[in-house]
Amino acid sequence: MIRICTQCGTKNRIPARYLSSQGRCGQCKSALPPQAEPMDVNQAQFEEILKESPVPVLVDFWAAWCGPCRMAAPEVAKLAQSMAGKVLVLKVNTEEEQQLSARYNIRSIPNFAIFAHDQMQWQQAGLLNHRELEQVLARWL
Numbered sequence: 001m002i003r004i005c006t007q008c009g010t011k012n013r014i015p016a017r018y019l020s021s022q023g024r025c026g027q028c029k030s031a032l033p034p035q036a037e038p039m040d041v042n043q044a045q046f047e048e049i050l051k052e053s054p055v056p057v058l059v060d061f062w063a064a065w066c067g068p069c070r071m072a073a074p075e076v077a078k079l080a081q082s083m084a085g086k087v088l089v090l091k092v093n094t095e096e097e098q099q100l101s102a103r104y105n106i107r108s109i110p111n112f113a114i115f116a117h118d119q120m121q122w123q124q125a126g127l128l129n130h131r132e133l134e135q136v137l138a139r140w141l
């Protein structure tokens with residue numbers, strides 16, 4: 001995944017296992033803080049992050065046509081911010097990644113899932129706010 005340095009604008013390639021860690025810009029050596037925003041991922045990125053992440057991963061399964069998904073988006077963004085370094089937050093577009101949706105049996109969206117150690121730990125359909133998501137995630141921290 002790519003993280004852009006806020007100091008010099010360099011695009012740094014971050015291995016999946018370090019996304020939740022503080023790093024350093026390869027160019028100017030400024031600190032690169034842990035991932036604090038949801039990441040839109042395709043199937044290959046999803047699988048790599050689930051396999052390599054040392055922290056729990058929350059996945060937001062969504063689609064552009066889904067009104068409640070749009071309401072969930074700012075909550076998911078707040079969660080990624082408040083739990084940066086402890087959790088990674090991924091977004092999977094269910095229309096673009098139909099194989100993933102089928103694999104996890106996503107029938108209604110928004111649909112949230114938590115993965116740890118490359119295994120699904122929890123899954124729930126329906127809108128949740130960032131506080132509710134934080135409470136659920138606390139079980140895997």
Ligand SMILES: [Zn+2]
Pocket residue numbers: 005006007008009010025026027028029030
């Ligand atoms: Zn830099």
